[in-house]
Amino acid sequence: MTAPIPAELNPPQRLLLGPGPSMVSPRVLRAMATPLIGHLDPAFLVIMNEVQAMLRAAFQTQNPFTIAISGTGSAGMEAALVNVIQPGDTVIVGVNGVFGTRMADIVGRSGGNLVKLEVPWGQTFTRTAIEEAVKKAGKVKAVALVHAETSTGAQQSIEDLGQLCHDHGALLVVDTVTSLGGIPVTVDAWGADVVYSGTQKCLSCPPGLAPLTVSPRALEVIKARKGKCPSWYLDLGMIADYWAEGKRAYHHTAPISMVYALRESLRIVLEEGLEPRFARHRLHAKALMAGLAALGCAPNAQEGHRLPSLNCVQVPSGIDEAAVRRALLLEFNIEIGGGLGPLAGKVWRVGLMGESSRQDNVVAVLSALEVLLKRAGKVQRPGASVAAALEVYAA
Amino acid sequence: MTAPIPAELNPPQRLLLGPGPSMVSPRVLRAMATPLIGHLDPAFLVIMNEVQAMLRAAFQTQNPFTIAISGTGSAGMEAALVNVIQPGDTVIVGVNGVFGTRMADIVGRSGGNLVKLEVPWGQTFTRTAIEEAVKKAGKVKAVALVHAETSTGAQQSIEDLGQLCHDHGALLVVDTVTSLGGIPVTVDAWGADVVYSGTQKCLSCPPGLAPLTVSPRALEVIKARKGKCPSWYLDLGMIADYWAEGKRAYHHTAPISMVYALRESLRIVLEEGLEPRFARHRLHAKALMAGLAALGCAPNAQEGHRLPSLNCVQVPSGIDEAAVRRALLLEFNIEIGGGLGPLAGKVWRVGLMGESSRQDNVVAVLSALEVLLKRAGKVQRPGASVAAALEVYAA
Numbered sequence: 129m130t131a132p133i134p135a136e137l138n139p140p141q142r143l144l145l146g147p148g149p150s151m152v153s154p155r156v157l158r159a160m161a162t163p164l165i166g167h168l169d170p171a172f173l174v175i176m177n178e179v180q181a182m183l184r185a186a187f188q189t190q191n192p193f194t195i196a197i198s199g200t201g202s203a204g205m206e207a208a209l210v211n212v213i214q215p216g217d218t219v220i221v222g223v224n225g226v227f228g229t230r231m232a233d234i235v236g237r238s239g240g241n242l243v244k245l246e247v248p249w250g251q252t253f254t255r256t257a258i259e260e261a262v263k264k265a266g267k268v269k270a271v272a273l274v275h276a277e278t279s280t281g282a283q284q285s286i287e288d289l290g291q292l293c294h295d296h297g298a299l300l301v302v303d304t305v306t307s308l309g310g311i312p313v314t315v316d317a318w319g320a321d322v323v324y325s326g327t328q329k330c331l332s333c334p335p336g337l338a339p340l341t342v343s344p345r346a347l348e349v350i351k352a353r354k355g356k357c358p359s360w361y362l363d364l365g366m367i368a369d370y371w372a373e374g375k376r377a378y379h380h381t382a383p384i385s386m387v388y389a390l391r392e393s394l395r396i397v398l399e400e401g402l403e404p405r406f407a408r409h410r411l412h413a414k415a416l417m418a419g420l421a422a423l424g425c426a427p428n429a430q431e432g433h434r435l436p437s438l439n440c441v442q443v444p445s446g447i448d449e450a451a452v453r454r455a456l457l458l459e460f461n462i463e464i465g466g467g468l469g470p471l472a473g474k475v476w477r478v479g480l481m482g483e484s485s486r487q488d489n490v491v492a493v494l495s496a497l498e499v500l501l502k503r504a505g506k507v508q509r510p511g512a513s514v515a516a517a518l519e520v521y522a523a
Numbered sequence: 524m525t526a527p528i529p530a531e532l533n534p535p536q537r538l539l540l541g542p543g544p545s546m547v548s549p550r551v552l553r554a555m556a557t558p559l560i561g562h563l564d565p566a567f568l569v570i571m572n573e574v575q576a577m578l579r580a581a582f583q584t585q586n587p588f589t590i591a592i593s594g595t596g597s598a599g600m601e602a603a604l605v606n607v608i609q610p611g612d613t614v615i616v617g618v619n620g621v622f623g624t625r626m627a628d629i630v631g632r633s634g635g636n637l638v639k640l641e642v643p644w645g646q647t648f649t650r651t652a653i654e655e656a657v658k659k660a661g662k663v664k665a666v667a668l669v670h671a672e673t674s675t676g677a678q679q680s681i682e683d684l685g686q687l688c689h690d691h692g693a694l695l696v697v698d699t700v701t702s703l704g705g706i707p708v709t710v711d712a713w714g715a716d717v718v719y720s721g722t723q724k725c726l727s728c729p730p731g732l733a734p735l736t737v738s739p740r741a742l743e744v745i746k747a748r749k750g751k752c753p754s755w756y757l758d759l760g761m762i763a764d765y766w767a768e769g770k771r772a773y774h775h776t777a778p779i780s781m782v783y784a785l786r787e788s789l790r791i792v793l794e795e796g797l798e799p800r801f802a803r804h805r806l807h808a809k810a811l812m813a814g815l816a817a818l819g820c821a822p823n824a825q826e827g828h829r830l831p832s833l834n835c836v837q838v839p840s841g842i843d844e845a846a847v848r849r850a851l852l853l854e855f856n857i858e859i860g861g862g863l864g865p866l867a868g869k870v871w872r873v874g875l876m877g878e879s880s881r882q883d884n885v886v887a888v889l890s891a892l893e894v895l896l897k898r899a900g901k902v903q904r905p906g907a908s909v910a911a912a913l914e915v916y917a918a
């Protein structure tokens with residue numbers, strides 16, 4: 129039971145253009161490496177306040193209860209659902225990809241009465257379809273939707289849905305893991321009640337925390353629940369007492385270094401400004417998609433509902449997508465994602481999130497893909513994909 | 524909904540001698556700041572293997588299922604319990620401090636039939652008491668004990684308890700959050716089935732991961748359970764498929780930077796060697812306790828069962844412990860812990876864990892405490908506490 133001691137950490141240098149993690153600024157890495165203070169130190173409480181204020185700005189909300197959950201995005205999803213759902217509660221979940229499927233799984237584990245709203249992967253839900261589902265289901269505790277489906281590249285419209293849910297006595301739960309910091313997430317304007325995200329996507333912070341915001345309406349529902357939340361670790365009632373200014377009651381040890389990292393990544397987001405940041409994400413996605421089209425890769429998601437942060441395209445016929453992706457990683461040190469579930473083997477997912485959303489990265493991945501597709505005999509006109517991207521930049 | 528952007532991160536420099544986090548080596552901070560690779564990158568899978576092998580060495584186990592849970596120590600506790608317990612299962616929990624109380628809470632939330640075994644805080648459980656409880660309870664699913672009670676400084680003997688539990692068809696669950704890497708944790712020799720820890724104590728890694736090891740016996744129980752685990756995020760059946768070599772099925776995004784940090788902290792542990800490391804923890808605790816005795820602070824935990832990693836002592840009468848602790852932090856930049864629950868206001872908890880367990884730190888905290896207690900008129904002989912510590916070192 130002794131282990132050989134491995135050599136010093138020396139991972140390869142990768143360009144991260146997959147579904148996450150995205151590239152992380154050296155500023156964030158340096159902040160993360162700051163020597164620690166205690167999680168109940170008065171100086172740490174100041175840092176928590178600062179992080180909360182910046183998260184509110186990113187979420188575009190005034191919800192006092194806006195925090196970072198001590199786990200990755202999926203912990204945020206679980207926290208959002210298990211605190212709200214009591215056994216027997218009806219929850220409508222929009223399922224059009226991996227993350228809607230995961231939400232549905234969690235509703236089932238919580239003893240909720242799951243109503244699945246389904247469209248094919250890559251499509252999104254209309255307001256009418258959601259309204260009909262809510263009316264049909266009777267008493268609904270919550271409607272849960274994925275704003276940015278990382279597995280398909282589809283962007284769900286959330287506008288107005290808060291009011292619709294509230295009119296029927298339901299809460300609106302929204303997954304913004306692949307949207308927060310990359311496209312508009314307007315929690316208060318949406319009227320959304322529980323909204324969570326992850327750090328390793330458009331915020332360009334390492335994975336490990338899940339930003340979460342809870343409306344006063346949802347907090348009342350959570351506090352009024354009968355019986356304890358099934359999860360102690362993710363019990364928002366208790367976690368609220370740690371994050372609440374003036375209380376700071378010990379719950380669990382906060383991941384201090386990750387909070388340092390999130391603080392710095394949020395500073396970078398706000399320094400750039402939300403609108404310029406969203407415009408940057410749109411620009412580079414447009415250039416990338418133009419280049420990918422020139423390589424024969426058609427968009428996967430529904431037109432008009434394509435995420436700029438996660439660009440999902442169909443693999444040209446006759447191409448072994450896994451082999452190309454592997455060569456891209458091992459020869460060019462560029463990571464992109466493959467398909468999951470019904471899309472396995474059929475799509476590539478190219479993330480341009482946060483620090484990854486840059487012209488040099490767009491050109492790098494297009495030129496590398498071109499070399500690999502040419503090797504497979506699929507490229508007629510060398511340089512066409514990069515040229516198509518540059519036309520977008522020149523426009 | 525805009526936030527002022529706070530200044531560059533610049534927390535005070537603290538000496539961390541509380542109940543955690545402990546001091547972190549610059550080597551670990553540097554490793555943590557390494558640029559990221561993807562969580563499914565073949566190079567990351569090699570890193571996961573290395574971490575697993577080193578965790579097995581630290582836990583002194585051959586359990587293949589030895590991993591790091593993507594959350595802090597409490598997430599490890601929750602994972603350990605909610606995967607094993609099905610509604611109605613009888614679980615015996617040893618409650619003699621905050622963390623046994625927390626385990627009992629989680630058993631209740633999981634629908635388990637909780638049998639509390641109790642002794643006053645600071646005391647530990649005899650083998651006889653545990654055996655009687657198991658016999659009396661009838662069919663027992665698990666016995667859950669805290670090896671190192673961070674809230675009281677008491678060390679529970681675990682020797683032989685695995686066999687005792689197995690003889691009665693029960694699993695043995697052990698919390699080693701404040702022991703792993705500081706005092707012997709011998710999972711296979713104990714016959715323990717599910718053992719978890721945290722990174723921010725004697726491993727001297729920032730908080731954010733929970734090392735966990737599961738015996739083949741417990742894994743069978745987990746896989747045979749009827750109905751899904753109530754937690755998706757902590758579902759060990761699914762997490763096993765991510766960590767299993769050859770599978771590496773996507774579950775959630777691993778906290779990559781934290782895994783880098785844990786890898787480096789485990790390298791440091793194994794370079795030092797477990798036995799020398801344990802001896803170091805014993806030596807500095809002995810010196811500290813001698814010094815604290817000279818300041819009039821009596822040990823809180825049961826004699827013969829005192830943790831070297833977490834030294835819990837009674838505050839001299841007439842002292843406002845919170846004021847002293849605050850002055851220690853703000854004037855001397857030294858963090859120690861206060862009491863929790865029934866011990867609030869009555870004890871100090873001085874952690875000498877991992878990198879924090881050093882002679883210079885012992886001398887620093889004793890000399891600072893002496894100044895503060897002298898200010899309160901409680902010190903007769905200046906230098907006596909440091910002298911008492913130095914006598915231990917000289918012996």
